[in-house]
Amino acid sequence: MDATRRRYAVVVLAVLAIGLGAGEWFIRDSVAEAKAMTSSQRFVLKVLTAEGSDVVAGDSHVGLRERHPPYVFLGRGGITPWELEQALRSYFRDRPVGRVMIEVGPQQVAANRQFEWRSLARNSLVRQFLPFDVYLFEPELVSVAEQRVTGLFKRAAKSAGRPAKPSRKKPEARENRREQAAYAAWPEEVRALRMLNRASEQRPVDNFEVSVAWQAQERMIRRLKTAGGEVCLIRTPLTREYQQRMTETAEEWGFARYRRAIETLAKELEVPYVDYLDLGLGDMPLVNFKNQDHLSPRGDRVYWPAVEKACFPGA
Amino acid sequence: MLFSSFEFLFLFLPACLAAAFIARGFGARAVVIVTLLSSLYFYGYFRPSYLLLLALSITVNYFGGEQLIRTRSRPVLTALVIFNLGLLGVFKYLDFVLYSLDFVVPAELPRYGIMLPLAISFFTFQQIAYVCDCYRGQTIRNDFVQYALLVSFFPHLIAGPIVRQQEVMQDIVDGRLYPTLERIGYGLSIVAIGLFKKVFFADQFADIADPIFDANTAGEAISRADAWVGLLAYTLQIYFDFSGYSDMAIGLAAMFGLRFPVNFLSPYKARSIIDFWHRWHMTLSAFLRDYFYFALGGNRNGKVRRYANLMIVMLVGGLWHGADWAFMLWGGIHGTLLVINHGARHVLADLKNPLVERAAGIAAPVLTFAAVCLAWVPFRANGVAWVDYYAALWSGPAGSEMHTGTLALLAFGYFVVWMLPNLAQFFGYDVRTQGKAAVAAAAPSRLRWQPATTWAVVSAFVLLASLHLVLRQPPNAFIYFQF
Numbered sequence: 001m002d003a004t005r006r007r008y009a010v011v012v013l014a015v016l017a018i019g020l021g022a023g024e025w026f027i028r029d030s031v032a033e034a035k036a037m038t039s040s041q042r043f044v045l046k047v048l049t050a051e052g053s054d055v056v057a058g059d060s061h062v063g064l065r066e067r068h069p070p071y072v073f074l075g076r077g078g079i080t081p082w083e084l085e086q087a088l089r090s091y092f093r094d095r096p097v098g099r100v101m102i103e104v105g106p107q108q109v110a111a112n113r114q115f116e117w118r119s120l121a122r123n124s125l126v127r128q129f130l131p132f133d134v135y136l137f138e139p140e141l142v143s144v145a146e147q148r149v150t151g152l153f154k155r156a157a158k159s160a161g162r163p164a165k166p167s168r169k170k171p172e173a174r175e176n177r178r179e180q181a182a183y184a185a186w187p188e189e190v191r192a193l194r195m196l197n198r199a200s201e202q203r204p205v206d207n208f209e210v211s212v213a214w215q216a217q218e219r220m221i222r223r224l225k226t227a228g229g230e231v232c233l234i235r236t237p238l239t240r241e242y243q244q245r246m247t248e249t250a251e252e253w254g255f256a257r258y259r260r261a262i263e264t265l266a267k268e269l270e271v272p273y274v275d276y277l278d279l280g281l282g283d284m285p286l287v288n289f290k291n292q293d294h295l296s297p298r299g300d301r302v303y304w305p306a307v308e309k310a311c312f313p314g315a
Numbered sequence: 316m317l318f319s320s321f322e323f324l325f326l327f328l329p330a331c332l333a334a335a336f337i338a339r340g341f342g343a344r345a346v347v348i349v350t351l352l353s354s355l356y357f358y359g360y361f362r363p364s365y366l367l368l369l370a371l372s373i374t375v376n377y378f379g380g381e382q383l384i385r386t387r388s389r390p391v392l393t394a395l396v397i398f399n400l401g402l403l404g405v406f407k408y409l410d411f412v413l414y415s416l417d418f419v420v421p422a423e424l425p426r427y428g429i430m431l432p433l434a435i436s437f438f439t440f441q442q443i444a445y446v447c448d449c450y451r452g453q454t455i456r457n458d459f460v461q462y463a464l465l466v467s468f469f470p471h472l473i474a475g476p477i478v479r480q481q482e483v484m485q486d487i488v489d490g491r492l493y494p495t496l497e498r499i500g501y502g503l504s505i506v507a508i509g510l511f512k513k514v515f516f517a518d519q520f521a522d523i524a525d526p527i528f529d530a531n532t533a534g535e536a537i538s539r540a541d542a543w544v545g546l547l548a549y550t551l552q553i554y555f556d557f558s559g560y561s562d563m564a565i566g567l568a569a570m571f572g573l574r575f576p577v578n579f580l581s582p583y584k585a586r587s588i589i590d591f592w593h594r595w596h597m598t599l600s601a602f603l604r605d606y607f608y609f610a611l612g613g614n615r616n617g618k619v620r621r622y623a624n625l626m627i628v629m630l631v632g633g634l635w636h637g638a639d640w641a642f643m644l645w646g647g648i649h650g651t652l653l654v655i656n657h658g659a660r661h662v663l664a665d666l667k668n669p670l671v672e673r674a675a676g677i678a679a680p681v682l683t684f685a686a687v688c689l690a691w692v693p694f695r696a697n698g699v700a701w702v703d704y705y706a707a708l709w710s711g712p713a714g715s716e717m718h719t720g721t722l723a724l725l726a727f728g729y730f731v732v733w734m735l736p737n738l739a740q741f742f743g744y745d746v747r748t749q750g751k752a753a754v755a756a757a758a759p760s761r762l763r764w765q766p767a768t769t770w771a772v773v774s775a776f777v778l779l780a781s782l783h784l785v786l787r788q789p790p791n792a793f794i795y796f797q798f
Contacts, residue, residue, distance in 0.1 A: 002497060008766035009500020015775030016503075020782070122321055129326075137321065142787045 020136065023145075027135040030145040037144060039064065043076040044140040047087045048123065048133045050074070053096045056304075057084055058103025061236040061294060068304035075103070080113045081216040088220060090124040094131070097229030099312055104217060104233045104273070106258040107202035113213045114205060183296075184286040188241075195245045195292050203253035209261060221269055232311030233266050237276040237303055240283045242292040274310045281306060316360045318563045319513050319785055327357065331469075332494050332570065343490030347464055350492065350571065357469040358433070365432040369467060372402060376442040377462045383449040384456075395446045403439045406432050411638030434473045436635055438466055440602055445480050447606050455484040464492075470567035474560050476578040476598040483573045494570050500771070504764065505566030507778035508738060512559030514784040516728060520552035523721055524695070531707065532700045542707040544721065549695050550688045551728040554583065557596070562738050577744050581737040583687070583729075586680045588652040589660075591687055599635070603628050622657065626650040641693040641701060648690045736762055 031037075031045060042064055052072040056062050062075025074087060088100075107113070122137040135141045183191075208214050224231050238246065246255050259275070266273035281302060288299030295303055316323045331353040338345040359366045379395040382388065404412075406429055413424040445462075448454045457465070457480070464487060471478050486492055527545030531537050537545070561578035568575040578597050585591035592600045608628045614621040626647070633646015663672055692708075693701040738744065742764045764770055 005497035005500065005766045008768070008771045009496045009503075011768055011771035012500045012503055012775045012778075013496075015772055016778060019775065019779040023779075023783070125322070125326070136786055137325070139787050142783075146787070 024134065024136045027141050027145040030148040031135065031141055033148070034144050038140075039076055041140045041144055043074070043079075043087075044138050046072075047074060047091050048135075048138070050091070051095075053098030054100070055088070055091065055098070056101045056103070057088055058105075058234075058236070059107070061105065062103050067297075067300040068308065071099075071101070071304075071308075078112065080115055081108050081213040081220065082115070085216045085220040085223075086124050088224065090127065092224070092227060092229075093124065093127040097224055097227040099230045099232070100224050101232045101234050101307065101311055102217075102221065102224075103236055104262055105202070105235050106204050106255050108217060109204045109208040109211055109213045109258065110202050111205050112201070114211055183289055183291050191239075191241060191292065192245075195242045198242070198292055199245050199249055199253065203249070203255065204258045206254070208254070208258065218265060218269075221265075221271060225269060225271065230312060231269075231271045233262065233271060233273040234307055234311065235273075235275045236293070237281070237284055237288075237295060237299065238293045239286060239289050243277075272311055274307055276303065276307070279303075279306045279310055316357060318560065318567075319510060321785060324510075324782065324785060327353075327360075328567075331357075332499065335494050335571065339493045343493070344460075346490075346493045347460055347487065351460060351464040351467065354464065354467040354469040354472060358467060358472055361433050362430075368402070368406070368432050368435075369438065372399070372438060372442060373463050373466050374459075376446055376466075377459050380446050380449040380454070380462075383446060384452070384454065387450060387452070389450075392446060392450045396443055399439050399443050399446075403435060405429070406435055408634075408638045415640075437475050437477060438472065440599075440635070441466060441477050441479075444477070444602055444606055448480060454480050455488060457484050457488055461487050468568070468573075470564040470571075471575060474557070474564075475596075476561055476564060476576055477602050478575055478598070482576055483568075486573055491572050493572060495572070498572050499570050501766070502566045502568075502570030503778060504770065504774040505569055505738065505742060506563050507566075507774045507781065508741070509559045509562030509564075509566060510781040510785070511777050512555045512562065514781050516731070517552050517556035517559055518784070519724060520548045520555065520728060523548035523724070524552050528695055528700075528704070531704050532697045534703075537704075537707045537711055539707060539709075539711040539713055542704060542711050544725070546688060546692065546704075546708065547725055547729075548721075550583075550691055551725070551732065553691065553694075554579075554732060555728070558738075565738070565744075574744075577739045579737065580739055581732065583684055583732045584680070585683050585687075586676070587683055588649065588656045588686065591683055592649075592653070599632065603632050607631065622654045625653050625657070629653060636694070639698075641696065641698065644693045644701070645690055648686075648693070652686055652690075 034041075037045070046064055050072045052070055054071045056068070056071045056073050056075070058075045059079050060075060060077035062073055064073055064075060066073055074084075074091065079087075084102075123133050126134055126137055205211055221231055221233070249255065251257075263273055284299060284302065288296055288302060290296045290299075316327055318324075331350070334349045334353060335346050338349040355366060355369075358369060375398055376395065379391060379398075382391050383395070409429060410426050413426060416424055445454065461484065462480075465478070465480060465484060466472075468478075524545050527537055527541050528549065531542075531545075558579040565575045565577070576598055580594040580597065582591055582595035585594050608624055611624040611627060612620055613624065627650075629646045629650030630643055631646070633642045633644070633649070636642045636645070659675075663675060666672075689708075692704050696704045736759075741762065
């Protein structure tokens with residue numbers, strides 16, 4: 001009886017191990033084969049695979065595109081400081097910490113950033129035991145494999161003569177890009193309305209100093225400093241119009257209080273804080289922007305070298 | 316750390332089993348100590364400070380129990396029961412009592428905002444049972460470490476089943492607590508079923524029920540159809556959630572060689588409310604019957620006292636689930652249904668009419684399910700939102716676009732709960748019914764578990780499918796964690 005039960009256990013564990021191994025292989029293969037991935041999926045993949053110890057970390061203002069080599073850009077739209085902290089822990093688990101610029105605009109402590117987002121925390125944990133990343137543990141990468149399977153079914157349905165459902169996301173994304181490209185050409189009143197909404201979204205929560213997001217931001221900076229990194233806190237540029245809008249609401253919506261708090265924190269942690277207004281770039285023209293608070297490639301060429309110089313003057 | 320979480324399944328459990336494997340080389344005592352430390356880590360992972368509370372509770376009950384074994388002193392027993400109920404009262408019910416007194420006392424009373432320590436209801440009840448058994452001389456002798464492990468053993472610590480000392484202590488004392496390859500294989504097969512119930516069924520039904528109940532709580536009008544769909548989905552959610560958790564607990568204990576009592580026996584197949592309580596959360600029902608209902612006098616003092624006792628027990632059972640009047644209401648509904656059920660039994664017995672008996676036999680399962688289902692409304696709806704929910708069920712605005720997928724999923728869920736065998740039948744587990752050990756009617760032989768390759772492959776695939784769901788999204792908390 002014992003031998004039967006032992007064989008049973010061996011079969012269960014063997015099938016389980018083979019299944020998990022096959023899953024890991026399939027996800028890695030799907031990631032390698034994937035033609036298009038969402039920004040979240042690309043972000044997770046980049047944290048796991050990018051090389052380089054100099055990093056710029058933040059949200060969509062930083063993005064994933066390499067804008068200023070040799071810095072690795074680790075930015076994802078709407079990322080919470082808690083998640084960014086996990087991402088940087090994961091990234092620097094087996095890489096030396098070099099120069100790190102962290103975007104700390106007021107939107108980082110807005111209401112929609114006050115939560116914990118689970119992915120990447122898993123590899124951050126697993127890397128304490130294993131010397132490699134496990135793609136199976138990243139929900140975003142698991143979903144790449146799922147998309148591949150769905151794609152196979154769709155293709156099979158198509159070849160069987162049934163039309164596959166058209167994807168809604170891609171044309172929308174293309175449309176967004178077109179829209180953003182023409183930001184300078186938007187009527188002033190449309191831009192003004194967008195800015196008002198945006199400023200409202202990005203305002204810090206009341207008592208942001210005790211918020212989850214603020215605490216994660218502080219922890220992240222301390223951890224990087226302890227690991228021997230040169231840390232610099234930055235605030236990315238806004239259009240002059242948007243800056244004016246924020247200045248009008250600075251006291252009422254807490255932007256001014258946030259700036260004072262972040263400056264105090266920078267002093268306390270002995271890291272530089274570089275606001276784009278202090279860079280001496282003057283008012284950047286609208287063509288340097290994709291929209292009110294995102295730089296265009298032309299803007300990137302102006303801003304990133306300047307901010308690096310201000311952050312790390314000896315570099 | 317939830318049983319259905321990545322941290323538990325991929326880190327804690329393998330580490331804990333590996334540690335116990337290694338410890339076995341150093342003797343049975345080492346396994347007990349290592350498993351105790353693992354269990355304390357598991358509990359402390361949620362909130363380390365409450366480890367002190369757990370330690371206090373274990374220490375007082377163990378030494379109090381030792382005193383009781385020696386002296387059989389009633390004052391000591393009373394003091395220990397008061398201590399346990401006191402802990403529960405302070406940490407779980409203090410604010411509720413103060414809130415309720417606001418309606419009676421003119422002055423506004425303070426609130427303490429004490430956070431409910433995880434699993435306090437479970438480990439308190441388990442230890443009340445222990446001290447009562449010590450008083451009755453029905454315990455197995457154990458030392459402090461063994462007792463601490465019994466109470467804090469991670470498979471049952473958070474949400475039961477409520478394990479009595481006599482059920483597992485002999486195995487611990489005799490050094491039979493250790494994992495082996497055979498035990499892990501068998502335990503994993505049970506865990507696979509529990510995990511699948513949780514992540515495939517319960518979480519999907521939660522996605523249907525939660526938005527509807529939340530909309531109702533927010534004061535939005537919900538349509539009659541949505542209200543019924545929400546209720547039917549929640550009925551399945553709570554069953555799959557809790558029974559899935561219990562199955563996982565049984566499977567995890569089996570990996571260490573312990574046999575936990577079965578907690579669910581296809582409750583929605585019940586033929587009466589009395590039968591339902593012999594099938595739903597069986598270890599709690601047994602606790603309430605053996606340590607509370609009998610202590611109140613049970614059925615020994617005439618019908619009226621019996622019904623009053625039933626009602627009191629069910630009200631307390633309701634309140635055990637949470638410090639809220641809505642849980643009391645839920646308990647009260649079940650108490651009333653039990654009284655009606657007992658009354659009807661007597662009437663039917665007096666009538667001795669086969670035709671009426673047959674009609675009752677056909678109608679009873681349907682009525683039972685309908686009553687149980689409707690009683691879940693105050694259990695799920697927050698505060699007094701159950702009033703609006705009941706109103707929506709009967710007179711909500713008609714019409715809502717029903718998603719075919721939702722209805723198909725509900726139909727599949729009910730097919731599983733009504734047509735398929737339960738865990739005890741699959742695995743030939745012993746069950747306690749009405750205080751007696753019995754073997755559940757076995758499943759058809761083709762569906763009965765055997766240590767065969769086919770079963771091993773099926774179990775592994777069920778586990779893989781569940782793990783896929785675990786890995787693609789963060790887990791939902793188990794409903795019974797809050798109790």
